[in-house]
Amino acid sequence: MPAPQVVADPSVAICLRWLAIDAEQRQLQLEWGTLEGWLMTKRNWYQLSSGQQAEIPEGARLSEIDVRLDVLEVEGHALLKAMRPKPAKSIEAVVANLAVAARLIFVEDHPEAHGLITRAVRDLAAFSSGGK
Numbered sequence: 001m002p003a004p005q006v007v008a009d010p011s012v013a014i015c016l017r018w019l020a021i022d023a024e025q026r027q028l029q030l031e032w033g034t035l036e037g038w039l040m041t042k043r044n045w046y047q048l049s050s051g052q053q054a055e056i057p058e059g060a061r062l063s064e065i066d067v068r069l070d071v072l073e074v075e076g077h078a079l080l081k082a083m084r085p086k087p088a089k090s091i092e093a094v095v096a097n098l099a100v101a102a103r104l105i106f107v108e109d110h111p112e113a114h115g116l117i118t119r120a121v122r123d124l125a126a127f128s129s130g131g132k
Helices: 010-043 050-054 057-083 091-104 111-128
Strands: none
Touching: 010 057, 010 091, 050 057, 057 091, 091 111
């Protein structure tokens, strides 16, 4: 895992942590789905008793993923709560907040809104870096 990025603005740090949690959740959800599919086709997973499931090593990984997802859900929710009442104090904070909003709005459900937000993130980031 890469070293955490040092950020001076606490609100940016909160957003970056939330985005890292979101990325980990998505990766774990994909792994969980792949593993569940394998267990269903190769081990008749849902035909097994909980005792039989516990004996299968891949089943233990499903449990580990569930536990980690629960922890991430609690932390992510707390971070979202911490973001809400604080006004942005920099362009970087606005960009970070919009990046979080882009992850919260699913492109499949609201393609126009998602597109506007992701474009705003790119535009503001370009403006704040001097167009580099």
